[in-house]
Amino acid sequence: MGKLYESQKIAILYFSVAIILFGAQIIFGLLAAYQYINPNFLYGIMPFSIARMLHINAMVVWLLMGFIGSIYWILPYETGRDVVGAKLGKLAWFLLTVAVGIVVLVYILKQIGSGNTFTLWFITEGREYIEAPRWADIGIVLVMLIIYFNVAMTVLKSDKITGLMGVLLIDLVALAGLYVAGMFFTPNITKDQFWWWWVIHLWVEATWEVLVGVLMGWALMHVLGTPRKIIEGWLYLEVLLVFGTGILGLGHHYYWIGTPDYWLGIGGFFSSLEPIPLVAMVVHAVYDAGVHKLQTVNRPALFWILLQAFGNFFGAGVWGFMHTLPQINLYSHGTQMAASHGHLAFFGAYVATNIVFVYIILQHLRAPDGPVLDSKSWKIAYVGMILSMFGMVGALLVAGFAQTFLERAVGGATWQDYIMAQLHPWVKVPLKWRFGFGLLFFLSYLVLIYDLVTIGKKKPSTELKAG
Numbered sequence: 301m302g303k304l305y306e307s308q309k310i311a312i313l314y315f316s317v318a319i320i321l322f323g324a325q326i327i328f329g330l331l332a333a334y335q336y337i338n339p340n341f342l343y344g345i346m347p348f349s350i351a352r353m354l355h356i357n358a359m360v361v362w363l364l365m366g367f368i369g370s371i372y373w374i375l376p377y378e379t380g381r382d383v384v385g386a387k388l389g390k391l392a393w394f395l396l397t398v399a400v401g402i403v404v405l406v407y408i409l410k411q412i413g414s415g416n417t418f419t420l421w422f423i424t425e426g427r428e429y430i431e432a433p434r435w436a437d438i439g440i441v442l443v444m445l446i447i448y449f450n451v452a453m454t455v456l457k458s459d460k461i462t463g464l465m466g467v468l469l470i471d472l473v474a475l476a477g478l479y480v481a482g483m484f485f486t487p488n489i490t491k492d493q494f495w496w497w498w499v500i501h502l503w504v505e506a507t508w509e510v511l512v513g514v515l516m517g518w519a520l521m522h523v524l525g526t527p528r529k530i531i532e533g534w535l536y537l538e539v540l541l542v543f544g545t546g547i548l549g550l551g552h553h554y555y556w557i558g559t560p561d562y563w564l565g566i567g568g569f570f571s572s573l574e575p576i577p578l579v580a581m582v583v584h585a586v587y588d589a590g591v592h593k594l595q596t597v598n599r600p601a602l603f604w605i606l607l608q609a610f611g612n613f614f615g616a617g618v619w620g621f622m623h624t625l626p627q628i629n630l631y632s633h634g635t636q637m638a639a640s641h642g643h644l645a646f647f648g649a650y651v652a653t654n655i656v657f658v659y660i661i662l663q664h665l666r667a668p669d670g671p672v673l674d675s676k677s678w679k680i681a682y683v684g685m686i687l688s689m690f691g692m693v694g695a696l697l698v699a700g701f702a703q704t705f706l707e708r709a710v711g712g713a714t715w716q717d718y719i720m721a722q723l724h725p726w727v728k729v730p731l732k733w734r735f736g737f738g739l740l741f742f743l744s745y746l747v748l749i750y751d752l753v754t755i756g757k758k759k760p761s762t763e764l765k766a767g
């Protein structure tokens with residue numbers, strides 16, 4: 301085993317919880333998908349609304365935990381020293397984990413009731429993806445401050461600030477700051493949605509995207525040995541393009557919520573440019589991998605890096621572009637097309653990033669001086685996850701197209717058209733496929749877990765080919 305900094309031990313703590321929550325996410329997703337087919341299933345015990353909330357909240361929390369873990373992992377490499385507040389960092393991890401546990405228990409135990417100030421503070425804020433009650437919000441902000449303190453102080457106490465760390469420090473301020481925008485309570489639903497999108501959109505299409513730019517840049521450097529100068533040059537360009545298009549791209553969520561008309565033009569224009577930085581990221585990753593002829597010390601990490609680049613481009617860039625123009629979104633808004641895009645984008649851009657780092661950590665723990673980290677099972681999990689994710693996404697796309705066409709364009713978006721579309725075979729049948737592919741995704745997750753436990757433990761079978 302390679303030497304471990306305290307910072308890296310914290311990273312492992314975060315990843316352990318993250319991977320378990322990934323499993324919880326999939327199980328609640330399967331449950332919600334089954335309830336689409338059989339709505340009475342577990343009605344009154346674990347209804348669709350709660351299963352769905354747990355599915356997407358588990359996702360947000362595990363992805364964030366994975367990002368935090370990755371940051372703690374790279375910190376000693378980038379600063380040449382250990383984290384300043386190791387005990388504080390572990391305490392923050394512990395508090396976050398306990399808080400998540402309490403929030404989930406409350407969701408499960410108190411499923412219905414009136415909405416008032418007490419609910420807002422102690423049960424749920426009711427805002428999709430960030431439903432956590434306000435006490436937990438405040439706790440999360442405190443935990444984020446501890447993490448920020450640790451990263452910033454460690455960088456300041458080292459004798460250099462790398463470009464990667466500079467971008468990271470600025471991005472984390474924006475990422476944490478935006479979370480606060482999701483806490484304003486206003487009875488006006490337009491204003492509520494206006495601010496809510498500041499968290500959701502400006503996270504996934506601006507600050508998270510820049511964060512994974514930093515992480516993937518570091519991973520390419522580590523896994524392939526790409527020179528830092530090239531990595532940082534690309535990163536600055538990506539940051540410029542992501543912020544340049546993504547911030548005003550926010551307008552694509554303001555078309556129909558009661559905001560002024562000018563958002564139609566602003567949102568349509570800037571969000572259509574959002575795929576450009578994602579193309580840049582693909583070019584970068586493919587070029588780097590090509591230069592090294594796919595030779596690496598860590599095969600699963602390299603292949604997940606490539607999947608990240610393509611998944612981000614297709615899921616966010618292509619699937620997002622598909623419905624981002626107001627002329628199209630008028631008909632497609634809120635159909636299964638959004639879910640199709642949401643699944644592929646989150647999987648490609650963010651799940652893949654975290655899996656890359658799990659493998660980088662495992663290599664350090666089990667094969668620090670070679671041989672090449674490789675196994676059969678990572679390939680099965682990799683192919684299984686890609687196939688089942690594309691299966692789910694394809695099924696949802698068919699259902700979404702049918703809804704867009706039948707319910708909105710031909711029908712006229714009345715309640716009756718909605719019901720008609722829900723009963724139409726082009727919508728009903730794909731939602732069954734989605735459940736089937738979901739099961740396959742769960743099996744692939746189990747193979748992934750098997751691989752994470754076993755990879756690199758056996759005697760070397762391949763020789764070290766690249767440094």
Ligand code: HEM
Pocket residue numbers: 428504505552553571572574575612615616617619620621622623624625629632633634635638639641642643645646649
């Ligand atoms: C990794 C980056 C991205 C992620 C994770 C992501 C995820 C999502 C999710 C989950 C939704 C559904 C939100 C809801 O619950 O209502 C959504 C909606 C949407 N996304 Fe993205 N997205 C990303 C990037 C993009 C990009 C680059 C574009 C445009 C080129 C885009 C265009 C849209 C549009 C237009 C909607 C609204 C759909 C509707 O009107 O129903 N997204 N996105």
Ligand code: HEM
Pocket residue numbers: 325326327329330331332333334336352355356359638639640642643646647651734735737738739741742
């Ligand atoms: C077994 C695999 C999965 C199944 C069966 C599944 C199923 C579901 C279901 C039924 C919903 C509710 C959709 C609705 O309200 O109409 C949902 C929402 C969502 N899931 Fe999954 N899911 C799975 C895996 C994933 C993964 C791996 C991710 C990404 C990391 C993900 C991200 C999301 C997101 C972002 C939403 C909200 C989308 C929206 O409202 O547009 N899911 N999923």
Ligand SMILES: [Fe+2]
Pocket residue numbers: 501505549550552553
């Ligand atoms: Fe967006």
